[in-house]
Amino acid sequence: MRAVVLLLLVAAASAKVYERCELARTLKAAGMDGHKGVSLADWVCLSQWESSYNTRATNRNTDGSTDYGIFQINSKWWCIDGKTKEAKNGCNINCSALLTDNIQTAITCAKRVVEDPKWMTAWVAWNKHCAGKDLSRYLAGCRL
Ligand SMILES: *[C@@H]1O[C@H](CO)[C@@H](O)[C@H](O)[C@H]1NC(C)=O
Numbered sequence: 001m002r003a004v005v006l007l008l009l010v011a012a013a014s015a016k017v018y019e020r021c022e023l024a025r026t027l028k029a030a031g032m033d034g035h036k037g038v039s040l041a042d043w044v045c046l047s048q049w050e051s052s053y054n055t056r057a058t059n060r061n062t063d064g065s066t067d068y069g070i071f072q073i074n075s076k077w078w079c080i081d082g083k084t085k086e087a088k089n090g091c092n093i094n095c096s097a098l099l100t101d102n103i104q105t106a107i108t109c110a111k112r113v114v115e116d117p118k119w120m121t122a123w124v125a126w127n128k129h130c131a132g133k134d135l136s137r138y139l140a141g142c143r144l
Contacts, residue, residue, distance in 0.1 A: 015056035016101035021142035023053055028144055030107045036114040041135035047071060049125035056099050069098035071110045078109055
């Protein structure tokens with residue numbers, strides 16, 4: 001039992017939680033600003049409300065699929081986790097690759113998701129907290 005607790009502590013300690021402006025700079029460098037009409041502020045807002053900038057965030061959905069990582073990408077459509085029925089694996093990756101400190105794989109997958117812009121609305125928290133709102137505070141004070 002003690003070993004289990006220790007392991008959990010180690011896992012928690014190594015989860016990278018991005019600082020808001022650090023994330024904005026990383027996304028900008030990866031060409032996310034304006035990609036398919038989605039602004040940098042939209043991606044930062046989405047990450048704030050979907051994962052609180054935590055690269056290890058996972059959340060189980062009522063349909064049995066799971067959302068993974070900083071953008072909470074769904075295992076039904078975009079990655080394989082071995083426990084989601086009829087998974088499509090649109091990004092052709094193991095879902096665990098969406099939970100790493102380095103978010104380049106998550107960024108590549110998010111770009112693929114919005115290849116069809118209607119998918120943006122699949123992010124429930126983005127719809128609720130970001131769509132059509134003044135998002136200037138998500139980039140405020142960032143050296144971009
Ligand atoms: C995904 O990666 C994890 C960790 O490396 C591994 O344990 C798991 O078997 C892989 N799952 C699939 C479906 O490939």
